[in-house]
Amino acid sequence: MEDPEEVTTGQPVTTRVTAVAYDEGHYEEEQISGAEEWVACSERSGVIWIDVAGLHTTEPLEMAAECFGLHPLIQEDILNTDQRPKVDFFANYVFVVLKSLSIDKDQDAVLHGQVSVILGPNYVLSFHDLDQNTFEPVRQRLRYARGRIRALGPDYLTHALIDLVVDSYIDTLEYLGDRLEDLEEEVVERPTKDTLPVIHDMKLEMVLLRRSMWPLREVVGSLTRRESTLISDATIIYFRDVYDHAYQVMDTIETYRDMISGMLDIYLSSISNRLNEIMKVLTIVSTVFIPLTFVSGVYGMNFHYMPELTWRFGYPMILGIMLSILVGMLVFFHRKGWI
């Protein structure tokens, strides 16, 4: 919306640029910075992967744009952290933007990060705005040549990165699933006034997850549809696998949404139930004692001529009458199922 030069992501984070070059036989890794190192790096042989973590200046983007010939709008998209997940197929590279999740255990909060991946003929560029070591597991698989990853090209590497992002949703949903179970117990056992905002926060979190996941799934879906020659047939089946996982994530989110909406119902009806309970206590006490008080009031009147007052057993008799009223009332409430 503005010229890209003026946009920054704002938070004081460290930028770490990790360059990797590999083929089936060898693996090199180094931290780079500055134009010369970028250029040197972009001219290596084999598959080149440059990973920028904690992106907060435009500098690495300008390096990347110059070395690999990227369109100026891509810079803007990568820096705009409100960017919706999407894939753009350019003539000689594919540009993917995704939302990744991570859990801040200290604050008990879900962090939403943004991951951009550019797949070229012999290179992969990845950017994330949070300075987390998100893609370290992939580097380890490369380093120790685990599985087929080093034999397959940059498209398989892209798959591995996107797979990690989808996995971050699965982990987050497991974490939220645990909190949801606690919340469900709280709603059924001991709901308080503060329970409702918590339920709504969960509901909103699900809405946000859904809003990130839905286009992410479409992105993966369009990567399986052979729209670019940069993705080989052998890799497409792996993308289809990620697509299945994305579907599962959507299903889990939907199930959680249904559970949350059920909790809302239970919470709201528990308020009504508590009102009923309060009213029952009031009604029982009032309807028992108000008639008795009336009876005692009658014999507290000062009429000169009230024969009962002079009877020998007037007082015990009236106490007996009161007792029968009391018992009658209790029987009535018992029949109503109130006590």
Added chain:
Amino acid sequence: MEDPEEVTTGQPVTTRVTAVAYDEGHYEEEQISGAEEWVACSERSGVIWIDVAGLHTTEPLEMAAECFGLHPLIQEDILNTDQRPKVDFFANYVFVVLKSLSIDKDQDAVLHGQVSVILGPNYVLSFHDLDQNTFEPVRQRLRYARGRIRALGPDYLTHALIDLVVDSYIDTLEYLGDRLEDLEEEVVERPTKDTLPVIHDMKLEMVLLRRSMWPLREVVGSLTRRESTLISDATIIYFRDVYDHAYQVMDTIETYRDMISGMLDIYLSSISNRLNEIMKVLTIVSTVFIPLTFVSGVYGMNFHYMPELTWRFGYPMILGIMLSILVGMLVFFHRKGWI
């Protein structure tokens, strides 16, 4: 998401591998284990059907992959018990994942299992994660050559297996339908605080059924669309029949959902109705006796000059007044329709 070697389904179950080979004239059946038996089995003539029940190790999967040349991702899909129902058309086999249901009568719960079926040119492989004899009825039909099953090829056998899975939904829905009727009676006749969570459990169960059934129907639908040469035209009409059944199951689930949402309304309004009833009792007793108590209070005052107190018939008169107030109140409540 992980390498398939590290994934297990977790529960301590017995794995039972039943191998069957048949054609129109003969039928062989044996329990197999170990690589040699698998290889021997895979080289039999006629239609070969290997059924793995209670899958919990990767061993049978590796055997199958080796003997029949399956893609590595298939192993992962079969072991991932959160897999969404789907069909994958490979070059020389069709891979189907389904969710089957069964009822645990002891625990009064619906068990969700996972069934995978691979249809090859002359073989069918089936896997389920629960160690139940799910497919025994099909083996019996084969054994005693009931119906056309032995004359028709592996595609018809696949149809028979999938038909059994869809039937497991019909049985489960009948079972849940009975419970739903009980629940409906409870909601209308004697709702308690514990009724609401039960209604929501039912609702959630329906959501889960729907979430398994919906993609299952799509799977069956795509099997009817001639997307693979492994399914003959003669068999497609049988798959279309299963597709109709799947549609009926969806309709039943939707009807149950509507019934459950109606129960929720009735439950919630019954709470309000009960509050109304409680309040009526309180209001009747209070509004009858509070004025009477006031009257008796007036004549309990100690003013020196209160002429009524000295009247000969003051006391009976005041009792009469009280009685008229009482009668008047009761008439008023009767007109309101409260008593």
Added chain:
Amino acid sequence: MEDPEEVTTGQPVTTRVTAVAYDEGHYEEEQISGAEEWVACSERSGVIWIDVAGLHTTEPLEMAAECFGLHPLIQEDILNTDQRPKVDFFANYVFVVLKSLSIDKDQDAVLHGQVSVILGPNYVLSFHDLDQNTFEPVRQRLRYARGRIRALGPDYLTHALIDLVVDSYIDTLEYLGDRLEDLEEEVVERPTKDTLPVIHDMKLEMVLLRRSMWPLREVVGSLTRRESTLISDATIIYFRDVYDHAYQVMDTIETYRDMISGMLDIYLSSISNRLNEIMKVLTIVSTVFIPLTFVSGVYGMNFHYMPELTWRFGYPMILGIMLSILVGMLVFFHRKGWI
């Protein structure tokens, strides 16, 4: 789901097989039973229409299958009374399943029947599970050669039968519309605890109608799309007309659903309104008499030194004070709009 031989519709009904053969010049009608009569009938010239009412054995189905060469699965579909409305285009016949409605005035209930129609090159077969004379009006039009029906072929006859089924929805909706008006009056004027289940029954009935009508409309729609050579261009325009009627039925159902959901709201708010009314009575009586009782209680105290008690006009004065409190309260409630 089972072999068709084992399925029966269960109710003790009479099966009546009416065979008709007609062309523009002549019309024959007879009741048939037994294989020979079926065969004789199927060899007649002109358009042959065999109508089976009250189907409860497989016998007529087997006759029909033999005489007209029907696929075995059709028998199963006809007998399975949970069959969803559908159309199947076979090589030389079209198979249509529909749900018809009728009203049981004695039980004030809507009966759901199943109608199957098979349209061949020169024949029409119709089956219904209830032993009602559903299709008699069509036979009358044929018998007395009313309109164009005898000049046009078996496709037009099929149209006439399906049109009758759609008309059964219109009649039923008119009947339900009357009941809905009564119900609306009840909800607004004198709602009781039993009103809610009735509303929900109506709602569920609409859901069921919608579930039968929706696929029925699709069936008619696909009959207008020239998918079979058995339906001539001249007849397609009549099917399109039925399609319009089906659309109207759907619209009416949707309108009724909206009306019912409005009734639910009115019912639920009427409960709250009644609670408000009860509380108003309680509040008025209590807040008037509780302060008065307090005043009388003050002068019922036994302090030795209470100057007011000895005043000459103490008693009338206090009665006056009480009256002013009473009047003040009533003015207050009047301003609140409560009385």
Added chain:
Amino acid sequence: MEDPEEVTTGQPVTTRVTAVAYDEGHYEEEQISGAEEWVACSERSGVIWIDVAGLHTTEPLEMAAECFGLHPLIQEDILNTDQRPKVDFFANYVFVVLKSLSIDKDQDAVLHGQVSVILGPNYVLSFHDLDQNTFEPVRQRLRYARGRIRALGPDYLTHALIDLVVDSYIDTLEYLGDRLEDLEEEVVERPTKDTLPVIHDMKLEMVLLRRSMWPLREVVGSLTRRESTLISDATIIYFRDVYDHAYQVMDTIETYRDMISGMLDIYLSSISNRLNEIMKVLTIVSTVFIPLTFVSGVYGMNFHYMPELTWRFGYPMILGIMLSILVGMLVFFHRKGWI
């Protein structure tokens, strides 16, 4: 559903048939009736427009069918006043059915009429069931040759008629918008028991409008898609303009629906708010006076030995205590924000 001969619209209305023939240079208008006049009229030169208002017999339909060669089903559709808006493209004419609206100011009600238009190569036929002068404005534009209407052909005339129908929705929505504003004020300021049914009537009216407008928009949409050679390219742009208006009408209806659903919420919560207010009054009065009454009750006891009773300042002291209880209570309620 029935033979067209037997259907009538039922209301005693006057049928008025106005025939117009025009080209750029001349304009003729006359009231016609009887077969001969129809035939004479249909043979005129220029564009022929025959407008039938207040249709209640089949006679004009039969004339039209004969003179212009219409399909028999069209008669049925025009007379069936429950007909859903639709367009049918026949070989040499286009048949359009629409719902028009008008406001009966006396009864404060929206009247739903049905308008049918048939566009032929050189003629336009229009029918409406209400005897209103709906299309008079178009005749005036023709008569006084206002705008381009006389230069353009029968397709532009058809556009002018349909535009008038869409305008009738805009007028009606303005009228309903005013009523909606009044209703909103009533809901917020002084809701009564009768407000809810009025809200629901408005909601249902919107549902009905939406149900007429939705297919109407589709009709106009398909007229813009060049499906018939009877509509020239120059006219299509005008139909597209009507299509935009139809879209605006849909948007307004949706906005009104949202407003109505907001009113429902406000109405329902106002009932709860009123209950809260009633309960506050009850609670304040009761909790103030019940403890005071208890205190006075204590000193109304007749124990022989009660030292306070004999104290010189016992009575004023107890009055002081009562006053402090009262003040304490009022402070408590003030802090709660109740008074």
Added chain:
Amino acid sequence: MEDPEEVTTGQPVTTRVTAVAYDEGHYEEEQISGAEEWVACSERSGVIWIDVAGLHTTEPLEMAAECFGLHPLIQEDILNTDQRPKVDFFANYVFVVLKSLSIDKDQDAVLHGQVSVILGPNYVLSFHDLDQNTFEPVRQRLRYARGRIRALGPDYLTHALIDLVVDSYIDTLEYLGDRLEDLEEEVVERPTKDTLPVIHDMKLEMVLLRRSMWPLREVVGSLTRRESTLISDATIIYFRDVYDHAYQVMDTIETYRDMISGMLDIYLSSISNRLNEIMKVLTIVSTVFIPLTFVSGVYGMNFHYMPELTWRFGYPMILGIMLSILVGMLVFFHRKGWI
């Protein structure tokens, strides 16, 4: 709907026509009025941009129509301020209508304006109904030749104008987001009777924004689909960028809608919670003092024979009994969690 000559936007606003002509090397800007200046202007070389702000007469439209040969319906669309956002592709120009937003800080209201843009081979015409300097930022970029704007043609200028409109949504949503946060705090902390209408106003505002944004996004979408030769391939990628922004705006609107619906729930349940609190106070006070009052009433009876009255410690004993009742009640309420 009416002849365009008769339509005016009604408000007394000043019309300001700013004509700009530029190419890479030069930039001219002037205020124009009157036919001659329009004609002179339209014959300039380079890209011509005429911007009409505060449109309220048809005059500038007629000038534009004459100079640039526009279709008469375009005039009508521009003046009809209820026009839905849309794009029309004419033979030699593209016509776009959009809704722009601005915030009236004095009235704390969102103003909805209408912006129309016409893109021709070498010119751009823009019209807005509010007399705001909406497009001044674009003129500044042109004036000072910032970025690529002067090098790229009229299609890029059109993109810049539409981008500004989409930005006006982003600004407005930020403003509304702040108000939403305040509202959320109010709902949770101190909801009053007036909170509900404010929530509903916010909800309705979101509905209106959504209704403007949804077609706006479609408009931008169709501009990216190469439907006109007036938009070059180099510019399409910029429109795709605007399309992404439009998507983000939609997502934000949806998130706000979910937040608002959550507030509604919290508001409604807070009313119930407050009722519960009121009832608790009433119940505690009533159930404590009503039994105590009864006890005091018993000993206020005037029976001649009441032995307790004569006991030496009768009075302190009865006070002790009352105290124990009080303590018992308080313990009971404490256990219930009410105090």
